[in-house]
Amino acid sequence: NAGVTQTPKFRVLKTGQSMTLLCAQDMNHEYMYWYRQDPGMGLRLIHYSVGEGTTAKGEVPDGYNVSRLKKQNFLLGLESAAPSQTSVYFCASSYSTLWTFSPYGYTFGSGTRLTVV
Amino acid sequence: AQKITQTQPGMFVQEKEAVTLDCTYDTSDQSYGLFWYKQPSSGEMIFLIYQGSYDEQNATEGRYSLNFQKARKSANLVISASQLGDSAMYFCAMRRESNFGNEKLTFGTGTRLTIIP
Numbered sequence: 001n002a003g004v005t006q007t008p009k010f011r012v013l014k015t016g017q018s019m020t021l022l023c024a025q026d027m028n029h030e031y032m033y034w035y036r037q038d039p040g041m042g043l044r045l046i047h048y049s050v051g052e053g054t055t056a057k058g059e060v061p062d063g064y065n066v067s068r069l070k071k072q073n074f075l076l077g078l079e080s081a082a083p084s085q086t087s088v089y090f091c092a093s094s095y096s097t098l099w100t101f102s103p104y105g106y107t108f109g110s111g112t113r114l115t116v117v
Numbered sequence: 118a119q120k121i122t123q124t125q126p127g128m129f130v131q132e133k134e135a136v137t138l139d140c141t142y143d144t145s146d147q148s149y150g151l152f153w154y155k156q157p158s159s160g161e162m163i164f165l166i167y168q169g170s171y172d173e174q175n176a177t178e179g180r181y182s183l184n185f186q187k188a189r190k191s192a193n194l195v196i197s198a199s200q201l202g203d204s205a206m207y208f209c210a211m212r213r214e215s216n217f218g219n220e221k222l223t224f225g226t227g228t229r230l231t232i233i234p
Contacts (some may be wrong), residue, residue: 031220033221033222035224040126040226041226042121042123042208042224042225042226042227043208043210043222043224044224045221045222045223048221058221088160090162092162094220096220101150101212101214101220102220103150103167103169104164104167105150105152105154105164105167105210105212105222106162106164106222108161108162110160110161111160111161
């Protein structure tokens with residue numbers, strides 16, 4: 001039972017380089033999210049998706065793009081990395097039915113530690 | 118907009134003592150859910166406990182209980198008989214539950230708990 005898988009786990013980028021973080025879930029969840037975690041700031045929502053083919057901006061979307069071409073995958077892209085994007089990135093997924101919200105909130109991936117130098 | 122406030126950046130507690138981690142929230146929604154997650158030094162996010170705004174009883178999960186005081190907008194986490202393995206970062210989070218397709222969690226800045234042997 002893989003749950004939510006993030007790749008890569010660690011990455012060092014030079015300023016201006018681009019990269020894509022991959023998130024895959026095998027739980028058939030409709031909703032997927034990308035957060036960044038910075039010291040003293042908790043987790044902040046970057047982008048999210050409520051279903052295949054849909055994406056929406058979160059609290060801190062600037063400098064990031066996302067795509068959800070398949071229900072199980074949610075990609076986070078950095079087109080031109082900046083030192084301010086040094087962070088730990090978490091992907092998460094969740095489900096809802098017509099009548100209930102998940103009482104567990106999210107299933108999280110293990111995180112990606114990104115350093116931009 | 119929703120806001121979570123955790124006013125204790127760090128706490129030190131003697132092993133086997135009870136611990137209360139503070140969380141206050143601000144929302145204009147009538148229906149919402151409150152969560153606590155644990156993040157050990159290994160980095161993964163672990164779900165601990167959930168409380169719905171209409172639940173009349175405080176939620177409990179083993180040694181964890183959520184002291185929910187709706188009028189005061191507080192959702193403190195209580196850990197009974199603390200153990201060394203409880204040393205971790207703890208995040209309080211909330212989500213609106215008044216419309217589906219809107220499961221975004223808003224997180225607090227976290228409290229780092231250290232258990233002293």
